[in-house]
Amino acid sequence: MNAADVPLRNLLGRVHADEWAARVQLAACYRVFAMLGWTEMIYNHITLRVPASASGGDKHFLINPFGLHYSEVTASNLVKIDLAGNILDGSRHPINPAGYVLHSCIHDGVAGAHCVMHTHTTAGVAVASLASGLSQSNFYSAQLHGMVACHDFEGITIRANEGPRVVSSIAGRKAVILRNHGLLSWGETLPLAFAVLWTLQRACEVQLATQSMGAPLPVPEAIAAQCTRDSFQFDPSKGAGQDVFDALVRQVDRLDPSYKN
Structure with a gap:
């Protein structure tokens, strides 16, 4: 059966309220990625752990249904799985095992990795394919x-x-460059993982533009370390990306709020 032909279902009121909230947040994130152009046809993934209050403490996760574009993801068609990738919610949608192998090892092996994001953007793959990798130059x-x-x-x-x-x-580092492959981030929350990935993506975009014109101007180690200390966007006491993520979700709401279904 084609992914688009799978019958629609509505899980509102049929799952724990905390799971539903996680579903809506993750579906919104998929739409944000689509709006930003961080898509790869029907491939790549953002995964989010179901809150322990809804899972009984078991490690259950939400992932996009394989075969749908990010712009088609909704709260109800997200698929709930365990660490082995077994489908737990009766969804008729399959998942992409090639993608989940990467996510599951991080969810299981990295403390606090409740959300994992992975992209194949042009700038991200380009920098990941450089022998020198990310340049500390912007x-x-x-x-x-x-x-x-x-x-x-x-x-x-x-x-x-x-x-x-x-x-x-x-x-333990939240920003990850998969060499020759792409970018990845993880976080204790979805907005934090997003803030890290957005910053890494922008760093790659600016590096790509800079290197097209000449050699980047390096940022001294001490200045870079100070910049990281001064940056508030990853600080949980200052929202850790929540305000930025909320602003983008409001844009998605104006375009198409169907992710909430």
């Missing part, structure tokens, strides 16, 4: 001093035995 990369991990390319992420190496490469 306003955005300077706010990620000491926060960026790199993981070497091992092909399409379908082999579970790569998981421990991914976790080891991340070593």
Whole structure:
């Protein structure tokens, strides 16, 4: 059955209120990504852990149904799965196992990784494909001093035995460059993961533009470290990206609020 032909369902009032809130937030995030152009046809993923209050403490996650574009994701058609990728909510939509292998190892192996985001943007893949990687040479990369991990390319992420190496490469850092592949972020909350990914994406975009004109002007280590300390967007006491995410969701609401269904 084609993904678009799967019968519509409405889970409002049929799942725990906290799970529903997580579903609406994640569906909104997919629409934000679509609005920003951070899409890759029907591929890539944003995953979010179902609150313990709704899962009984079990590690359950929400993921996009495979075969739908991000602009088609809704709160009800998100698929609930466990760490092994087993579908728990009776959804008739499949998930993409190649994508979930990467996410599941981070959810399971990185403490606090309640949300994981992965993109294949042009700027992100371009920087990930440079031997020199991310350049500490602009306003955005300077706010990620000491926060960026790199993981070497091992092909399409379908082999579970790569998981421990991914976790080891991340070593607790929230911004991740998957070499030759793309960008990834994780966070204790969805807005925090978004703030990290947005900053990393902007750093790559500016680097790409700079390198098209010449050699980047490096930011000194001490200045970059100071920029990271001064940046408030990752600070939980200052919202950790919530205000920015809410502003983007308001834009999505004006365009198409159907993600709430």
